[in-house]
C-alpha cells in the first residue's frame with residue numbers, strides 16, 4: 001500500500017441534490033504527517049472527510065486512501081482506517097471498556113484497551129448514556145485509535161474537551177504522527193491547527209482558499225505590527241507616518257499596526273524620533289507576525 005501519500009484527494013466534488021458542498025478540492029496527506037482542514041461552518045470539511053472515510057461516494061473527482069478507493073474498496077481500506085465522527089453511533093447502554101474491547105477484537109494488531117482507556121481518562125465501567133460530552137468525545141477518539149490505524153480521520157477531535165483532555169489528545173496525535181500514521185483532522189481551533197498540523201488547508205465555499213504549512217502561511221503574510229515600549233501617554237497621532245495606526249494598549253505600550261514589512265526601518269526610525277521628541281526613550285521593540293487566526297480571518301472574510 002502507498003507509502004508517500006496515504007490520502008490523496010483530487011478535484012473532489014460533493015453534491016447534496018442541487019447543493020454543491022465541496023467544489024473541486026485537492027490535497028494529500030503523507031504517512032507520518034498531520035493535515036488540518038479548516039474553514040467556517042458549512043465550508044465542506046465534514047463532507048470531505050466523509051468521502052475520505054468511505055461513508056459516501058464522491059459526486060466527481062477521486063479519493064484514494066492507501067492507494068485504494070475508500071468507497072469501492074471499502075472492505076480492504078476500512079481495517080486500516082480509524083474514524084472519529086462528530087457524533088458517534090454508540091449504543092447508549094454500552095460501557096466504555098466493552099465498546100473498546102469489541103472494536104479491538106476486529107483489529108489484527110489492536111492497542112492495549114486498558115492502557116488506551118487509562119491514557120484518555122476513561123472509566124471502563126461507565127455507560128455511554130451517562131457520560132459527559134467531553135467523556136463521549138474521548139471515547140470516540142479511543143474508538144478511532146484502538147485498531148492501530150494507518151490513517152486517522154478525526155472530525156473536531158477536541159471539541160467539548162476540557163484543557164487537560166485536549167492536551168492529552170494533542171500528545172496522542174503527536175505520537176500517531178511519530179509512528180507513521182497519516183492524520184486528517186478538522187478543527188475550528190486555530191491554535192490547535194498551528195500546534196499540530198504539518199499542513200493546513202483552509203476551505204471556503206467548498207473550495208481550497210489557501211493551503212500550506214502554518215508557518216509558511218503566517219510568514220507569507222509578513223510582519224504587520226510593531227510593539228514598542230516608551231513613556232506613558234505619548235500623543236499617538238504624532239508618529240508622522242501616514243499609513244500606520246498607533247494605539248496605546250497599556251500605559252507606555254504602543255502598537256503600530258499596518259506596517260509594511262519592507263518599510264520596517266522607516267517605522268523604527270519614526271518611532272525613535274517620535275519618543276525622543278516627547279522626551280521619552282524606547283525601551284523595547286518587538287515585531288509581530290499575524291497568527292494563523294489572523295490569516296484565517298483575512299482569507300475567510302473575503303465574502304461577497
Ligand SMILES: Nc1ncnc2c1ncn2[C@@H]1O[C@H](COP(=O)(O)OP(=O)(O)OP(=O)(O)O)[C@@H](O)[C@H]1O
Pocket residue numbers: 016019020021039040041042043044045046047048
Ligand atoms: N446530508 C446533507 N444533505 C444536504 N446538505 C448537506 C448535508 N450535509 C452537509 N450539507 C451541506 O453542505 C455544506 C457543507 O457542509 P459540511 O458539514 O461539509 O461543512 P463543514 O465545513 O464540516 O461545517 P461545520 O464546520 O459546521 O462542521 C453545508 O451547506 C451543509 O448544509
